[in-house]
Amino acid sequence: MVDKQKQNELTQRDHEYWAANLRLITGILIIWATVSYGFGLLLRPYLMGISIGGADLGFWFAQQGAIFTFLSLIFFYGYKMNKLDKEYGLED
Amino acid sequence: MSQFAINLIFVAGSFLIYTKIAIWARAKTTREFYIAGGEVKPVFNGMATAADWLSAASFISVAGLISVGYVNSAFIMGWTGGYVLLATLLAPYLRRFGKYTVPDFVGSRYDSRAARLVAVVMLIVISLTYVIGQMTGAGVAFARFLEVSSTMGLVISAVIVFFYAVLGGMKGVTYTQVAQYIVLILAFTIPAIYLSLQMTGNFFPQSGFVGNHVNSGTPLLHKLNEVVRELGFRDYTADVSNKWNMFLFTLTLMVGTAGLPHVIIRFFTVPKVADARWSAGWALVFIALFYTTAPPLAAMARLNLVETIYPQGTEAESVAYENLPDWFRTWEQTGLLKFEDKNNDGRIQFYNDQNAEFNDTVAAERGWEGNELTVNNDILVLALPEIANMPKWIIGLIAAGGIASALSTASGLLLAISSAVSHDLIKNTLFPNISDKKEMLAARISMVGAILIATWLGINPPGFAAQTVALAFGMAASSIFPVLLMGIFFKRINATGAVAGMVAGAGFTLTYIFSYLGWFFIPGTNTFPNSPEFWILGISPLSVGCIGAFINFTVAIGVSYATSEPSAELQRMVQRVRYP
Numbered sequence: 141m142v143d144k145q146k147q148n149e150l151t152q153r154d155h156e157y158w159a160a161n162l163r164l165i166t167g168i169l170i171i172w173a174t175v176s177y178g179f180g181l182l183l184r185p186y187l188m189g190i191s192i193g194g195a196d197l198g199f200w201f202a203q204q205g206a207i208f209t210f211l212s213l214i215f216f217y218g219y220k221m222n223k224l225d226k227e228y229g230l231e232d
Numbered sequence: 233m234s235q236f237a238i239n240l241i242f243v244a245g246s247f248l249i250y251t252k253i254a255i256w257a258r259a260k261t262t263r264e265f266y267i268a269g270g271e272v273k274p275v276f277n278g279m280a281t282a283a284d285w286l287s288a289a290s291f292i293s294v295a296g297l298i299s300v301g302y303v304n305s306a307f308i309m310g311w312t313g314g315y316v317l318l319a320t321l322l323a324p325y326l327r328r329f330g331k332y333t334v335p336d337f338v339g340s341r342y343d344s345r346a347a348r349l350v351a352v353v354m355l356i357v358i359s360l361t362y363v364i365g366q367m368t369g370a371g372v373a374f375a376r377f378l379e380v381s382s383t384m385g386l387v388i389s390a391v392i393v394f395f396y397a398v399l400g401g402m403k404g405v406t407y408t409q410v411a412q413y414i415v416l417i418l419a420f421t422i423p424a425i426y427l428s429l430q431m432t433g434n435f436f437p438q439s440g441f442v443g444n445h446v447n448s449g450t451p452l453l454h455k456l457n458e459v460v461r462e463l464g465f466r467d468y469t470a471d472v473s474n475k476w477n478m479f480l481f482t483l484t485l486m487v488g489t490a491g492l493p494h495v496i497i498r499f500f501t502v503p504k505v506a507d508a509r510w511s512a513g514w515a516l517v518f519i520a521l522f523y524t525t526a527p528p529l530a531a532m533a534r535l536n537l538v539e540t541i542y543p544q545g546t547e548a549e550s551v552a553y554e555n556l557p558d559w560f561r562t563w564e565q566t567g568l569l570k571f572e573d574k575n576n577d578g579r580i581q582f583y584n585d586q587n588a589e590f591n592d593t594v595a596a597e598r599g600w601e602g603n604e605l606t607v608n609n610d611i612l613v614l615a616l617p618e619i620a621n622m623p624k625w626i627i628g629l630i631a632a633g634g635i636a637s638a639l640s641t642a643s644g645l646l647l648a649i650s651s652a653v654s655h656d657l658i659k660n661t662l663f664p665n666i667s668d669k670k671e672m673l674a675a676r677i678s679m680v681g682a683i684l685i686a687t688w689l690g691i692n693p694p695g696f697a698a699q700t701v702a703l704a705f706g707m708a709a710s711s712i713f714p715v716l717l718m719g720i721f722f723k724r725i726n727a728t729g730a731v732a733g734m735v736a737g738a739g740f741t742l743t744y745i746f747s748y749l750g751w752f753f754i755p756g757t758n759t760f761p762n763s764p765e766f767w768i769l770g771i772s773p774l775s776v777g778c779i780g781a782f783i784n785f786t787v788a789i790g791v792s793y794a795t796s797e798p799s800a801e802l803q804r805m806v807q808r809v810r811y812p
Contacts, residue, residue, distance in 0.1 A: 165321065168320055180305065181475060181478060182475060193442030194453035195469065199305075199453075199469045202302065202305035203308055203441075204441065204524055207312045207520045207523055210312055210516060210520075211520055215513045218319070221324075221509060222509075231812060232328075
């Protein structure tokens with residue numbers, strides 16, 4: 141439960157919590173962009189030499205690998221945020 | 233048993249399940265009607281979201297679309313990557329805010345009736361465009377498999393949706409979507425597994441995709457590249473030249489996905505903030521099951537088709553028309569396959585006759601006088617069971633799956649439309665004093681209205697119905713996504729900024745789309761021809777939504793800083809949303 145005090149004024153800990161969340165989101169979105177726009181798209185010509193069973197790495201990321209990465213990212217975020225919520229006593 | 237009887241059993245059986253759920257999941261309060269009481273478990277919400285997401289067009293057309301080659305990977309990344317944005321940037325905070333609809337969040341966060349109404353208009357344009365395709369999709373699926381007219385099929389579908397959506401609202405829609413997801417994913421993956429076993433010996437299509445082709449012992453994708461090259465096509469995995477446009481298109485699909493109201497409202501239905509994060513993960517699990525299966529299915533089905541036409545290999549004679557199996561003639565009647573014997577040799581020559589070099593060499597040597605087979609890409613999924621000799625019950629399953637995918641997406645969209653009308657227009661704008669009971673009645677009547685309009689538009693589709701990708705994703709990316717994101721992450725954005733941003737973003741996007749695809753999609757009214765050399769900076773009208781989003785952000789921030797800060801009360805509200 142959020143008490144009245146917390147609703148009106150942010151404490152140092154609140155700022156820390158939000159900053160930690162923003163850092164986590166930034167990291168996740170960097171990986172998100174790297175596997176899809178990077179490996180799957182713009183960097184594909186440079187990765188042609190690496191192949192996964194008949195597909196070049198970029199092609200495989202564009203059609204399979206990006207999705208697997210997205211999945212891990214979302215569950216990683218959920219796991220990290222649950223931990224963070226607990227640490228800061230913010231579970232609802 | 234005849235194929236018709238089997239299809240009927242599968243479709244009728246699935247309808248019986250939906251009706252049972254409808255009777256069980258009646259909504260008693262507006263909270264149940266709008267957000268299923270806020271009691272949906274994350275796994276179920278994930279399944280319902282996946283069913284919401286996987287539309288008739290995805291089910292029938294995505295594999296065919298991908299089989300064109302690497303360039304359409306944009307759809308695969310675009311329609312899955314948006315869930316990372318939802319999970320990290322929108323879903324948990326919107327759930328924390330605890331509202332019923334997307335315009336409801338916009339209206340409360342910016343404390344502005346104008347912002348709410350603009351959001352309602354955007355939502356209705358987006359969802360209505362989207363729903364027409366679902367209604368026609370259901371009609372087409374019926375017509376293909378159950379020998380009724382597509383209008384009749386559409387009306388039957390509307391009646392079924394009517395049952396669970398009007399009675400149960402979000403509650404009825406959610407639990408039927410769970411059932412519909414199970415039907416559609418089985419219908420999509422079983423034929424894919426079957427084909428993967430046949431062609432690569434792998435149970436999982438995902439590993440067959442990078443495995444070896446059984447008949448030749450070479451990797452599947454190498455074999456596919458080889459045979460399409462021998463027929464004058466570009467390599468299956470060939471890279472594209474316009475990466476810039478592919479990049480923008482993928483980004484528009486991702487941002488647009490995260491801004492689609494019928495997807496967002498699903499996250500209002502879970503009990504807690506943490507559940508909103510988990511259910512985004514579960515949603516992507518169930519969506520990934522579909523979208524990681526589609527590329528292997530596309531590659532294998534394309535190779536399978538070539539092998540059917542050239543049973544002795546592409547260097548040898550192609551198949552004689554009279555030796556083709558029955559399914560070929562069945563699908564010829566639907567117009568999805570067309571054969572024209574241009575050189576009168578009784579055989580089917582299937583190759584790329586747009587390739588001048590190939591025409592002058594190989595085709596000329598072999599006495600080919602043009603490509604003789606026209607294949608509609610939808611055939612890859614629809615006719616697959618027959619092409620690959622699968623048992624009859626799989627065709628019945630595909631019939632039920634195609635209809636399930638159309639109904640589940642249609643009902644999610646209809647709910648988004650009707651709750652915006654009853655909650656945002658009727659309750660929050662026109663008659664703020666009506667009781668919960670009256671609002672519930674209004675919600676049901678809005679749902680009936682939405683179904684009637686969608687049915688009518690499905691039977692008489694307007695020109696814009698075919699523009700779901702351009703219109704729905706372009707608008708969602710350029711209007712809804714930015715206004716929600718800024719509502720959570722930028723306290724300084726005020727109502728004037730939000731409205732100006734939405735109008736500028738969506739206005740720019742629509743203007744660009746109309747300039748190339750025709751004003752209000754009326755054929756012949758386009759200002760510029762829709763081909764790459766006329767696109768500004770090489771941006772196709774389908775890819776412009778993310779530029780519209782950028783304009784929305786810029787205008788909203790500029791206008792907000794030029795005008796007064798939001799009230800202290802509003803800023804505190806934004807702060808609260810950030811903590812579970």
